[in-house]
Amino acid sequence: MRKLRVLTKAALFLVLLFCMIFAMCACGKKEEGARKNIDFTVCSRENLPEELFTIIEEKKEKVCKFTYTNGSFMYIVVCYGEKERENVNVVVNDLFMTSNAIYIDTTLKTDKNTSSDSVVVGECSMYPYIVLKCEKYDVPVVFDID
Numbered sequence: 001m002r003k004l005r006v007l008t009k010a011a012l013f014l015v016l017l018f019c020m021i022f023a024m025c026a027c028g029k030k031e032e033g034a035r036k037n038i039d040f041t042v043c044s045r046e047n048l049p050e051e052l053f054t055i056i057e058e059k060k061e062k063v064c065k066f067t068y069t070n071g072s073f074m075y076i077v078v079c080y081g082e083k084e085r086e087n088v089n090v091v092v093n094d095l096f097m098t099s100n101a102i103y104i105d106t107t108l109k110t111d112k113n114t115s116s117d118s119v120v121v122g123e124c125s126m127y128p129y130i131v132l133k134c135e136k137y138d139v140p141v142v143f144d145i146d
Helices: 002-034 050-059
Strands: 040-042 063-070 073-080 088-097 102-110 129-135 141-145
Touching: 050 063, 050 073, 050 129, 063 141, 073 088, 073 102, 073 141, 088 129
Parallel strands: 102 141
Antiparallel strands: 040 129, 063 073, 073 129, 088 102
């Protein structure tokens, strides 16, 4: 009788251990497959819709982040507000999509701190901002700005 209880507990322990290992492996595979890089273009002033440029001009003095849609395109805008110097620019570290959202990670750097392996660099100015144009998606954008 006592051997039966020990065997039952051992079998239950092994089943639970197997389920935990299976669940951890399945979660890892889901996350890897869910990440999708997004094709985008950095827009210069000349390539912005006039309405979007007006909005940026109104907001660029303060830190802000927003999206703007126009037809079949979405514009992702990150403004870093007024800076004391002109040799700063916005670097895009990462931009990708999952089934739930689009994630953008940007950093503000000076010219001398911007490495050549950066993904994208915006124009230098006292009001550094960057506008990324991509296909229109129906998911929210999550901003990570430093």
